Structures are given as C-alpha cells and as structure tokens.
Amino acid sequence: MSSMIEVKHVEKSFGHLKVINDCSFDIEKGSITGMIGPNGAGKSTIFNIIAGTIPLDSGQILLDGEDVSSLTANQLFNQGLLRTFQIAHEFSQMTALENLMMVPPNQLGENIFNTWLKPKQVMAQELEVRQKAQEVIQYIGLDHVKNELAGNLSGGQKKLLELGRTMMTDAKVVLLDEVAAGVNRTLLKDLTDNILRMNRELGITFLVIEHDMDMIAKLCDPVIVLAQGSVMVEGAIEDIRNNQKVVEAYFGNDAA
Known part of the structure; x- marks a missing residue:
C-alpha cells in the first residue's frame, strides 16, 4: 500500500x-x-x-x-x-436534498449570466446533480427525509447528511x-x-x-x-x- x-x-x-x-x-x-x-x-x-x-x-x-x-x-x-x-x-433552511446539490463546485447555474445565455446547459447540469444527490441520499438511508429542512433533522441525521456531502x-x-x-x-x-x-x-x-x-x-x-x-x-x-x-x-x- x-x-x-x-x-x-x-x-x-x-x-x-x-x-x-x-x-x-x-x-x-x-x-x-x-x-x-x-x-x-x-x-x-x-x-x-x-x-x-x-x-x-x-x-x-x-x-x-x-x-x-x-x-x-x-x-x-x-x-x-x-x-x-x-x-x-x-444549510438549515434548505432541504436535505438541496444540501447535497450545493456541494459540487463550479456549477454553471452559479453564474447568473449562464442562466440567460446557457439555460439548456444549466438545466442539464442541474438534472445531473439532482440525480446524483438522489442516489447519495438513498445510499446513506435518508431518502425518507430528503424534502425535510436540514435544520429540522436530528443530530445523527445531520451527521449522515455531512457524510453524504462528501460523496457528491x-x-x-x-x-x-x-x-x-x-x-x-x-x-x-x-x-x-x-x-x-x-x-x-x-x-x-x-x-x-x-x-x-x-x-x-x-x-x-x-x-x-x-x-x-x-x-x-x-x-x-x-x-x-x-x-x-x-x-x-x-x-x-x-x-x-
């Protein structure tokens, strides 16, 4: 090794x-x-x-x-x-799923000009990120709270969510x-x-x-x-x- x-x-x-x-x-x-x-x-x-x-x-x-x-x-x-x-x-005021979607860097939608000039690319990338987040949240066993505000999760669920963010x-x-x-x-x-x-x-x-x-x-x-x-x-x-x-x-x- x-x-x-x-x-x-x-x-x-x-x-x-x-x-x-x-x-x-x-x-x-x-x-x-x-x-x-x-x-x-x-x-x-x-x-x-x-x-x-x-x-x-x-x-x-x-x-x-x-x-x-x-x-x-x-x-x-x-x-x-x-x-x-x-x-x-x-991010307490975002859902568990949205917390995962925030992780990948350099997303096209972070630039407001891309939302005007490259709307199809922005939408396509967001769908990819959402799909990845869906897979991750299911993998870590939090699918049942994916639409819950992250601030409302228990301490253990928040730790699981943090672990899931590393998978994004x-x-x-x-x-x-x-x-x-x-x-x-x-x-x-x-x-x-x-x-x-x-x-x-x-x-x-x-x-x-x-x-x-x-x-x-x-x-x-x-x-x-x-x-x-x-x-x-x-x-x-x-x-x-x-x-x-x-x-x-x-x-x-x-x-x-």
Missing part, C-alpha cells in the same frame, strides 16, 4: 505554547485510520493543519505524493480532501471529526456502516478523530495515539488498549 497522506516533522505553536512537536505519520490509501489521545494531545490541531484550516509552522504535508502544505481548505477540497465537523454545518465530489480522503458526538446508538450504527461501505465500495480513505473507543475498534486499523503533540504509538486497537504507556497517558501513572 502507498500513502494517501504523509505528515512529515510538522510543528505548530500558539505564542509560546508548542502544540505540535515534530509530528510524523502516514495514512495509507484505502485505510480507515483512527487518531486518539488525551485532551490537549494536539489531535484537533494536527487535524486542522491537514485540512488546511490553520497553517503549520514547519514540516510538510503530502496528499497522494503532492506537497499541499501551503494549500487552503478550499484548495484541498478541489484536490479531493474533505472534512466533516464535530457540530454539523448544514470525487473525494480521495475524508477527515471525520468526532462523528459520534451527539448521535444516538441506532444512527451511530448507520454512520459506522456507511463509513465502512464508502471505504469498501468507493475506495475512500478516512482519518477519524474519535473518543468513542467502541466505534474506533469497529472502524479503524491502524490507530494512532497522539500525546504532547507527537505520535506516541501506532498499531491495532487491541495492542493500543493493552499498551501501558497509552493507559498512563489517559489515566496517569497510578492507572492499573
């Missing part, structure tokens, strides 16, 4: 506080890689650096072999790297931020099953930051443990759970 993402000697400080310290790891193509660590370990910071939300101070990020260290989130989106958020970011593009890799947060157990199973299907059937690579260890155990191999801004250990979840250094990092030196 080759690497989809390579994080090389990345460092990041905020003022005098160094949050990421010589951090290096690879995300293999086709994997579902988990990232865990105690509070303050730097998980969110390295996640946001990879996603292009905040700049790194030094080091390098490669996406599918290409240096993307200086690219913004919008530029990374066009390169096939997408992310979800711990709190879903839906040619995503190579998806970063999942606390996808289990605020989701009931039934919809959490739907989320987990959809991630596994997208990985298996569509070949999408995932990096998952998550506190729900049962979800990490079901989804992720390998698992990266971050502590004090760098990688402590990496491996299968069974080995991680039995690693004394990991136990101490989470619970202190007095942990049994």
Whole structure:
C-alpha cells in the first residue's frame, strides 16, 4: 500500500505554547485510520493543519505524493480532501436534498449570466446533480427525509447528511471529526456502516478523530495515539488498549 497522506516533522505553536512537536505519520490509501489521545494531545490541531484550516509552522504535508502544505481548505477540497465537523454545518433552511446539490463546485447555474445565455446547459447540469444527490441520499438511508429542512433533522441525521456531502465530489480522503458526538446508538450504527461501505465500495480513505473507543475498534486499523503533540504509538486497537504507556497517558501513572 502507498500513502494517501504523509505528515512529515510538522510543528505548530500558539505564542509560546508548542502544540505540535515534530509530528510524523502516514495514512495509507484505502485505510480507515483512527487518531486518539488525551485532551490537549494536539489531535484537533494536527487535524486542522491537514485540512488546511490553520497553517503549520514547519514540516510538510503530502496528499497522494503532492506537497499541499501551503494549500487552503478550499484548495484541498478541489484536490479531493474533505472534512466533516464535530457540530454539523448544514444549510438549515434548505432541504436535505438541496444540501447535497450545493456541494459540487463550479456549477454553471452559479453564474447568473449562464442562466440567460446557457439555460439548456444549466438545466442539464442541474438534472445531473439532482440525480446524483438522489442516489447519495438513498445510499446513506435518508431518502425518507430528503424534502425535510436540514435544520429540522436530528443530530445523527445531520451527521449522515455531512457524510453524504462528501460523496457528491470525487473525494480521495475524508477527515471525520468526532462523528459520534451527539448521535444516538441506532444512527451511530448507520454512520459506522456507511463509513465502512464508502471505504469498501468507493475506495475512500478516512482519518477519524474519535473518543468513542467502541466505534474506533469497529472502524479503524491502524490507530494512532497522539500525546504532547507527537505520535506516541501506532498499531491495532487491541495492542493500543493493552499498551501501558497509552493507559498512563489517559489515566496517569497510578492507572492499573
């Protein structure tokens, strides 16, 4: 297997506080890689650096072999790297189906002049996008609420919708931020099953930051443990759970 993402000697400080310290790891193509660590370990910071939300101070990020260290989130989106958020970011006054239709970039209808000069092309493209959205919303199991305002969906349904939005593009890799947060157990199973299907059937690579260890155990191999801004250990979840250094990092030196 080759690497989809390579994080090389990345460092990041905020003022005098160094949050990421010589951090290096690879995300293999086709994997579902988990990232865990105690509070303050730097998980969110390295996640946001990879996603292009905040700049790194030094080091390098490669996406599918290409240096993307200086690219913004919008530029990374066009390169096939997408992310979800711990709190879903839906267009609350649009339907679930319309939320999906908003995702594909560079739609002809976004330019008002095209609606006058190229109405047939605009309509044809919109039909294609709608058909794709119909397929995606059925795939993720939200067809029954496709005409419901997204703001009225439950927390779990909004997370599913965010996952569906990643399918409206040619995503190579998806970063999942606390996808289990605020989701009931039934919809959490739907989320987990959809991630596994997208990985298996569509070949999408995932990096998952998550506190729900049962979800990490079901989804992720390998698992990266971050502590004090760098990688402590990496491996299968069974080995991680039995690693004394990991136990101490989470619970202190007095942990049994």
